[in-house]
Amino acid sequence: MTGLRQTNEEARRIRAIFEAQGAQVVETDILQPADTLLDLYGEDIRARAYVTDDSLRGELMLRPDFTVPVVQWHMETNAEPARYTYSGKVFRMQEDDPSRPNEYVQVGYEVFDGQAPIHADAEVFALIARALDGLNLRAATGDYGILTAAVQGLNTTDVRKSALMRHIWRPRRFRSLLDRFGGRTPVPAARAALLATAEPLSGVTVLGLRSEAEVAARIDTLRHDAAQPPIASEQIALLEEILALRETCPNVLGHLRDIAVDMPAISAAVTRFARRLEALSAAGIDVDSLEFEGNFGRTSLEYYDGFVFGFYADARPDLPAVATGGRYDALTRVLGRGRSVPAVGAVIRPELVVALRGQV
């Protein structure tokens, strides 16, 4: 590949910026155990990652990203605060668009710091902005913390809240759950018939590993849920308002403060958002023109759960994001088996930087 030398030079330049910030260089294996990644991402990762296997180690994946091995590495050493940088190739199968590369270089920067998470958010964003300076990119941001606070603040059962939280990444399923919990879609006929039956399990044999007790438990859950009032339409409207936000950050802040009057549950998340804007501003970012989207990044296969952002070349809509990043505390909780470390990070694709610089 002709541009690889330039890409590697660019990767070294970016990594030097990250190292100057105090990041320690980490290396990870290219072959990663598949079970960890499959358990985290589900079947979708099979459509995206190259899977191979050997008779001793079982299924392995060519690393589809660095985040998981870097988190695992950090969980073993566990020094905090810690800053890491890495650069190397990741591998992504392209089933639909053969013109997109299936291996490309990522340079990353990850911060594990539970003491000052808001400043860590701002530090990572500002550092990426600095590394990409001069490329005339548009940055977009979002905040899952606000969305999850709004779901948690709904006046409804924990069962419904956790169903919504579980599908926060899947807009279509989230939408249909919201419609059902809000009483906007009718109960399916089979569900109604089941609920009308006094002893639906009498005379039934349940085959397989999912036991009769599990079926009975779910029927109880359904009966309990059917007895609950629908989520108030005013609350759903507020949630939809948050998802539809698409303005500059200061305008969004004003808007969110208005919403918080009717939905006090988001107040703490809105305060964090305001403090993050201050921290970004102090780090030299022009927040007055910074875009915010309530729906940012919801369809990508990722694991972020707080501040999220991306940098885009509007002049080249054919190119993917030049850089993406965000906070992923929940991922560290899953990988740490209960132990969690607040973490935020981002990656830059140097070959896109080279491509764009060639046009400037």
Added chain:
Amino acid sequence: MTIKLGVPSKGRLMEKTFEWFADRGLTLVKTGSEREYSGEVQGIAGVELVLLSAGEIPRELSAGRIHLGVTGSDLVREKIPNWNSRVHELALMGFGGADLIIAVPNGWVDVDTLDDLDAAAAQFRRTHGFRLRIATKYHRLVRDFLRDHGVADYQLVDSQGATEGTVRNETAEAIADITSTGETLRANGLKILSDSLVHSSQATLFKSRTAEWLQDDRATLNRLESLLRV
């Protein structure tokens, strides 16, 4: 030059394919002994018959090694990424019909829709510590279908045969498989989810977009298309 027509080499699918062409005035004949996989097309010049396993026909079409091929529409969608950029459907042949569906145990009286399957998968994963297993050989079709419908917390386990038995053997909790009458599903204590039609398959005559089509070949194709009325 000749164009190559790939058809299934054995069984009912081969017989029905031969009949379909015969109804349109073209005789496909196996040459040599019964066990030899070579043949010819009578009734048109310039078409060569290639007998192949139905499962290999998608690959041969996609690679452009045969110009035309008869196989199930399910196999083409499963085996060829971006299938409609590599092959083109010339004719739905009206036989070999079967539906790719998702089925669960009859005893799951709480599960009738994909929505229920998703909720049961979440509960299963919480209870058992691993994702609910769906046995199938149609990985691509089923994965795309479940992603489109927002079903989470499942995993696909490969099953190349006797898939209906995997639930009883506790190697899977649900299955995704081809069925025409539903008889085997019922015999194994399984029921079809009401909104789980992944793909309705039938034998289809495909044209390869990647094969080399010389001018003579195109003329042959035109004559063939008018004979077949497609």
